[in-house]
Amino acid sequence: GGIITQTPKFLIGQEGQKLTLKCQQNFNHDTMYWYRQDSGKGLRLIYYSITENDLQKGDLSEGYDASREKKSSFSLTVTSAQKNEMAVFLCASSIGGRQNTLYFGAGTRLSVL
Amino acid sequence: QQNVQQSPESLIVPEGARTSLNCTFSDSASQYFWWYRQHSGKAPKALMSIFSNGEKEEGRFTIHLNKASLHFSLHIRDSQPSDSALYLCAVTPYGGSGNKLIFGTGTLLSVKP
Numbered sequence: 001g002g003i004i005t006q007t008p009k010f011l012i013g014q015e016g017q018k019l020t021l022k023c024q025q026n027f028n029h030d031t032m033y034w035y036r037q038d039s040g041k042g043l044r045l046i047y048y049s050i051t052e053n054d055l056q057k058g059d060l061s062e063g064y065d066a067s068r069e070k071k072s073s074f075s076l077t078v079t080s081a082q083k084n085e086m087a088v089f090l091c092a093s094s095i096g097g098r099q100n101t102l103y104f105g106a107g108t109r110l111s112v113l
Numbered sequence: 114q115q116n117v118q119q120s121p122e123s124l125i126v127p128e129g130a131r132t133s134l135n136c137t138f139s140d141s142a143s144q145y146f147w148w149y150r151q152h153s154g155k156a157p158k159a160l161m162s163i164f165s166n167g168e169k170e171e172g173r174f175t176i177h178l179n180k181a182s183l184h185f186s187l188h189i190r191d192s193q194p195s196d197s198a199l200y201l202c203a204v205t206p207y208g209g210s211g212n213k214l215i216f217g218t219g220t221l222l223s224v225k226p
Contacts, residue, residue: 031212035216041219045213045214045215056213097212098145100212100214102157102214104156104157105156106155106156
């Protein structure tokens with residue numbers, strides 16, 4: 001078995017601040033994902049990466065940057081935090097391909113003051 | 114752009130009931146169909162998947178898929194309080210690398226003892 005570790009668990013930021021979220025996986029999976037979840041609702045895809053140094057935009061990529069410098073890690077940057085923004089950011093990984101199962105981390109909860 | 118919608122938004126059922134959750138998608142060429150379950154405060158976990166029209170049963174859970182109707186569903190037999198969770202359907206769109214997974218809006222299920 002493997003595990004996905006997201007840091008930090010909680011992140012409080014100021015309006016306009018640049019904030020970075022980190023994700024590490026030890027599954028040795030090729031593909032990694034960042035999703036955003038608002039108020040216990042569905043997940044919206046921000047970025048995904050099918051291999052080291054690859055980046056693919058999801059439907060919600062505006063306002064975010066991502067980086068995949070190593071196979072095991074995938075980071076997400078909120079380029080300018082929006083006032084009163086509250087969301088959970090979920091990182092996931094998979095073997096890749098169409099029949100792949102995603103394995104999720106526990107999430108980073110973001111609050112912007 | 115794939116649009117994945119779930120209904121109902123929330124559902125309360127008594128213990129022992131049969132529960133039905135619905136998911137519609139917008140592209141009939143979509144290839145793979147998933148249900149994920151997320152208990153409160155936890156990471157989403159894959160529950161079941163189906164790749165061709167028809168039905169698939171695993172224990173108390175059954176998935177139905179009808180691509181022509183752009184609809185798939187999850188049925189839970191003999192619902193238990195431990196089934197209380199957010200249920201997320203997901204679709205792999207046609208084309209591309211196949212790694213992209215689009216989630217629905219979520220159904221919050223509560224099973225009352």
